[in-house]
Amino acid sequence: MNFINIVFNSLFDIFFYPFRSVDSIYGLCAISLFTAIIALPIFKYTSNQEEIKRVKARIMGHILELRLFKDDIRIILSAQKNILKFNMFYLRYTLKPLMFMMIPMVVIFIHTAVRYEYRPLHPGESAIVKAKLHNPNELSIKDRELVLTASEGLSIETPPLRIDGGKETYWRIRAEREGIFKLGFQARDMEVAKRVLVSGKVARLSSETLKSGIVSSFFYPGEPSLPEGTALESVLVTYPHAKINFFGWNIHWLILFFILTLGFGFILMKPFNVRL
Amino acid sequence: MKNIFFCMKQNLIRGRVFIILCFFIINVSCTGNTSSAQSTKKILLLGFDGMDPVLLDRYMKEDMLPNFKLLKEKGDFKPLVTSMPPQSPVAWSNFITGMNPGGHGIFDFIARDPQTYIPYLSTSKTTEAKKTIKIGDWLIPFSNAETLLLRKGKAFWEILQDNGIPSTVLKVPANFPPVSTEANTLSGMGTPDILGTYGTFSFYTTKDLEDEEQEIESGRLFNVKMLNNTIKTELSGPPNPFKESRERVNTELIIKVDNNNPVALIRIEDEEILLNEGEWSKWIKVSFKLAPLQKLTGICRFYLMKVHPYFELYVSPINIDPTNPNVPISTPESYSADIADEIGYYYTQGMPEDTKALNQDFINNEAYIEQSDFIINERQKMLNLEMERFSSGLLFVYFSTTDLISHMFWRYMDKEHPGYKSEEAEKYSDVIKKTYRKMDTILGAVMKRIDNDTTLIILSDHGFGPFRRYFHINRWLKDNGYLNFIDDSLSESNEFFENVDFGMTKAYSLGFNGIYLNLFGREGMGIVYDGAEKEKLIKNLISKLEDVRDPESGNQVIKKVYRREEIYSGKYVADAPDLLIGYNRGYRTSWESALGKVPEGLLGDNMKRWSGTHLWDYELVPGIILSNKKIKTVSPALYDIAPTILAEFGIKKNTDMVGEPIF
Numbered sequence: 026m027n028f029i030n031i032v033f034n035s036l037f038d039i040f041f042y043p044f045r046s047v048d049s050i051y052g053l054c055a056i057s058l059f060t061a062i063i064a065l066p067i068f069k070y071t072s073n074q075e076e077i078k079r080v081k082a083r084i085m086g087h088i089l090e091l092r093l094f095k096d097d098i099r100i101i102l103s104a105q106k107n108i109l110k111f112n113m114f115y116l117r118y119t120l121k122p123l124m125f126m127m128i129p130m131v132v133i134f135i136h137t138a139v140r141y142e143y144r145p146l147h148p149g150e151s152a153i154v155k156a157k158l159h160n161p162n163e164l165s166i167k168d169r170e171l172v173l174t175a176s177e178g179l180s181i182e183t184p185p186l187r188i189d190g191g192k193e194t195y196w197r198i199r200a201e202r203e204g205i206f207k208l209g210f211q212a213r214d215m216e217v218a219k220r221v222l223v224s225g226k227v228a229r230l231s232s233e234t235l236k237s238g239i240v241s242s243f244f245y246p247g248e249p250s251l252p253e254g255t256a257l258e259s260v261l262v263t264y265p266h267a268k269i270n271f272f273g274w275n276i277h278w279l280i281l282f283f284i285l286t287l288g289f290g291f292i293l294m295k296p297f298n299v300r301l
Numbered sequence: 302m303k304n305i306f307f308c309m310k311q312n313l314i315r316g317r318v319f320i321i322l323c324f325f326i327i328n329v330s331c332t333g334n335t336s337s338a339q340s341t342k343k344i345l346l347l348g349f350d351g352m353d354p355v356l357l358d359r360y361m362k363e364d365m366l367p368n369f370k371l372l373k374e375k376g377d378f379k380p381l382v383t384s385m386p387p388q389s390p391v392a393w394s395n396f397i398t399g400m401n402p403g404g405h406g407i408f409d410f411i412a413r414d415p416q417t418y419i420p421y422l423s424t425s426k427t428t429e430a431k432k433t434i435k436i437g438d439w440l441i442p443f444s445n446a447e448t449l450l451l452r453k454g455k456a457f458w459e460i461l462q463d464n465g466i467p468s469t470v471l472k473v474p475a476n477f478p479p480v481s482t483e484a485n486t487l488s489g490m491g492t493p494d495i496l497g498t499y500g501t502f503s504f505y506t507t508k509d510l511e512d513e514e515q516e517i518e519s520g521r522l523f524n525v526k527m528l529n530n531t532i533k534t535e536l537s538g539p540p541n542p543f544k545e546s547r548e549r550v551n552t553e554l555i556i557k558v559d560n561n562n563p564v565a566l567i568r569i570e571d572e573e574i575l576l577n578e579g580e581w582s583k584w585i586k587v588s589f590k591l592a593p594l595q596k597l598t599g600i601c602r603f604y605l606m607k608v609h610p611y612f613e614l615y616v617s618p619i620n621i622d623p624t625n626p627n628v629p630i631s632t633p634e635s636y637s638a639d640i641a642d643e644i645g646y647y648y649t650q651g652m653p654e655d656t657k658a659l660n661q662d663f664i665n666n667e668a669y670i671e672q673s674d675f676i677i678n679e680r681q682k683m684l685n686l687e688m689e690r691f692s693s694g695l696l697f698v699y700f701s702t703t704d705l706i707s708h709m710f711w712r713y714m715d716k717e718h719p720g721y722k723s724e725e726a727e728k729y730s731d732v733i734k735k736t737y738r739k740m741d742t743i744l745g746a747v748m749k750r751i752d753n754d755t756t757l758i759i760l761s762d763h764g765f766g767p768f769r770r771y772f773h774i775n776r777w778l779k780d781n782g783y784l785n786f787i788d789d790s791l792s793e794s795n796e797f798f799e800n801v802d803f804g805m806t807k808a809y810s811l812g813f814n815g816i817y818l819n820l821f822g823r824e825g826m827g828i829v830y831d832g833a834e835k836e837k838l839i840k841n842l843i844s845k846l847e848d849v850r851d852p853e854s855g856n857q858v859i860k861k862v863y864r865r866e867e868i869y870s871g872k873y874v875a876d877a878p879d880l881l882i883g884y885n886r887g888y889r890t891s892w893e894s895a896l897g898k899v900p901e902g903l904l905g906d907n908m909k910r911w912s913g914t915h916l917w918d919y920e921l922v923p924g925i926i927l928s929n930k931k932i933k934t935v936s937p938a939l940y941d942i943a944p945t946i947l948a949e950f951g952i953k954k955n956t957d958m959v960g961e962p963i964f
Contacts, residue, residue, distance in 0.1 A: 153575050183577050184562035188530060195566055197575040
């Protein structure tokens with residue numbers, strides 16, 4: 026799984042490279058356009074375009090029926106029933122292409138999220154670091170006492186705060202200057218490293234790193250999973266949420282991504298000769 | 302085909318002509334503005350509340366304030382005549398309107414309803430929604446609650462704006478809610494927290510207390526229990542305006558502490574904050590659910606006082622959220638959010654430094670000083686932001702810290718103060734000086750950025766001095782037969798004249814410098830008739846009050862008592878206290894008397910941390926004025942500033958202004 030992540034990370038790093046220093050909206054526009062370009066042919070070749078055309082025409086016909094015979098309650102009720110029926114048919118015909126589209130969409134979604142959900146720390150900013158032990162009851166009291174080290178460029182501002190019998194340990198770190206730095210978690214004679222990014226640019230971030238596993242590797246591709254044999258279940262750096270300014274409004278990237286993707290989809294529908 | 306090309310060409314030419322015409326019109330109109338003599342003129346005003354001329358002069362002579370010294374040498378420095386009484390809302394209202402209190406109607410921090418003798422805060426008033434429908438305990442409002450500014454008179458920035466001069470006025474006192482204007486304004490002193498008070502902090506402790514929850518002066522004290530290193534409690538919000546019972550709306554607060562280390566994790570809504578002992582948090586946004594689809598947001602900061610052996614956490618008053626204010630705090634309304642977008646959250650509460658918490662030891666000196674520095678930093682960010690945009694007109698920025706730090710740290714530099722402790726003085730005697738130095742740094746940065754078209758004015762509303770002894774003025778009125786009790790077997794009367802028999806009372810004191818006569822026809826239970834009786838009473842009071850001596854030192858307690866007609870002019874003189882008390886150096890009305898309490902004893906040592914004051918006779922506590930222009934007036938006053946600003950822009954002062962231009 027880590028190999029697949031390396032491949033995808035490299036591809037998306039190349040894609041987003043021109044947008045790392047500009048406003049987030051440009052990168053989001055680009056990935057939305059790319060998503061629309063990928064999704065439209067998938068939709069075209071995995072759906073029954075003729076049937077979709079027929080069903081949509083039937084829906085339109087019944088909508089016209091509603092307008093033309095608005096005084097005849099019997100026809101109106103029948104038209105409404107038919108609109109509902111053909112809508113169901115339409116949904117059925119779109120279900121298959123949507124299943125096919127979901128695979129690249131989820132990959133794109135995850136790799137966009139690791140760039141636009143959070144932003145790197147700025148110099149002078151603080152963040153909470155949280156480490157969770159996998160099964161603290163199986164560990165001795167000494168082994169539950171995690172030790173955090175930080176590379177130059179980061180400082181640890183608080184002593185450890187251990188809660189729930191040592192299951193969770195918290196620290197607060199501070200970014201001193203720009204760069205890519207390392208936090209080391211010493212747990213049961215084994216050190217686990219986590220990357221911390223301090224930058225003003227858009228970058229691939231992994232807020233949380235989990236124990237090795239297919240699901241965790243797939244959904245948290247920003248950094249390699251925690252190594253086998255570690256006592257840790259997860260480590261987390263609370264990066265600040267990224268703000269995306271869209272004509273003066275702060276909008277969550279996901280909403281903007283869907284709006285833009287749909288928008289590009291509709292614009293490119295005709296050139297791609299796709300019936301949605 | 303030729304015709305089509307001809308038409309296209311014609312359209313293109315018409316289009317170009319139209320664009321050129323538009324450009325020309327815009328250009329001409331812009332040129333018209335810039336050619337005006339007024340458009341490049343700028344006035345930059347910095348208000349340092351409570352900056353004292355004696356201290357300023359002393360620190361300049363010690364070469365501690367190079368930028369103030371430079372400004373004095375290049376321009377001018379004079380004491381600035383303050384208002385009577387020299388209280389900030391009164392003084393800044395003089396500054397804002399160019400009038401004395403008789404013109405703007407603000408006579409004290411506290412005013413009273415003559416019918417009920419009940420005090421209220423003098424600068425603003427909130428009325429609840431008039432029309433509501435009740436469904437069970439729920440109240441559905443059909444009109445808005447209103448907040449009114451009680452200061453009368455036109456603010457100078459309104460006049461500037463009427464004359465096309467752009468203005469930005471940040472945090473000026475006595476301007477809440479901000480007067481409707483096109484100028485950019487942000488309200489200052491007088492702006493409440495989201496509870497509607499002038500600042501109510503919360504304090505959580507695991508120390509055993511009598512009650513789980515206690516109301517304390519300007520705060521709420523919570524006795525919390527710790528279980529498995531966890532405290533589960535609530536952050537107390539405002540009374541719910543949608544509920545008839547007005548029950549408070551709260552939000553969950555969970556605190557986790559380490560067994561050994563002095564560190565705590567605070568969880569509130571989605572936010573987690575990790576604090577060391579003795580550390581302030583950043584701004585935290587909190588919300589309170591009032592009704593379905595209705596929530597109120599505010600911002601607050603946490604200070605972790607202690608973790609072991611017992612836990613103590615201070616939470617600042619919950620400030621109005623500048624990005625989503627529930628009451629107007631700026632003009633235009635979006636301006637408070639614009640500032641927050643640029644500099645982040647900031648204190649919106651009128652007097653943000655928590656003097657009440659320090660006075661009662663709920664925070665310590667270090668926490669207070671850190672908070673003051675944080676506030677200075679915020680104001681400096683606002684100043685820098687507006688300096689970037691400042692190309693013409695007026696810019697005013699107000700700094701409160703010089704005043705409040707002088708109130709709280711005066712005793713450390715005054716060996717005659719009863720609260721002076723030499724061991725603490727070693728550590729804190731230079732806190733006020735350091736604050737003046739910080740202002741000097743701000744001034745230095747400003748002086749570097751201004752051009753030759755800018756008139757720079759630095760001013761304060763009053764000076765400062767020691768508050769060594771308090772005077773229970775209502776006790777003095779009682780002892781001298783002017784005020785009587787309902788139940789004489791009781792030795793005291795509580796706040797709001799609880800035990801005072803107004804049917805047998807001739808005079809009473811409310812607020813920090815005023816005495817009201819219990820006039821027949823004006824007061825609810827007035828017994829003093831206008832005319833000879835009133836005149837005789839006034840003469841009697843003046844002569845006896847000016848004769849009061851401190852039995853411990855023999856010092857005169859009151860320097861001078863003024864009749865209101867003697868010092869005020871304008872439409873609202875009739876609303877003023879009948880007599881204004883000008884205290885002598887070192888003395889002041891007690892806190893208790895200001896709220897209509899009649900305690901035992903007449904004079905006493907002030908042992909509180911609130912150890913500096915300016916509530917004296919106005920001649921004893923002038924403010925300061927410095928400018929890069931020569932000041933021609935021999936003795937400039939606060940009410941001269943508004944006419945001066947107008948004159949600088951070539952605008953005539955309003956007829957109701959009593960001040961005159963000083964340059």
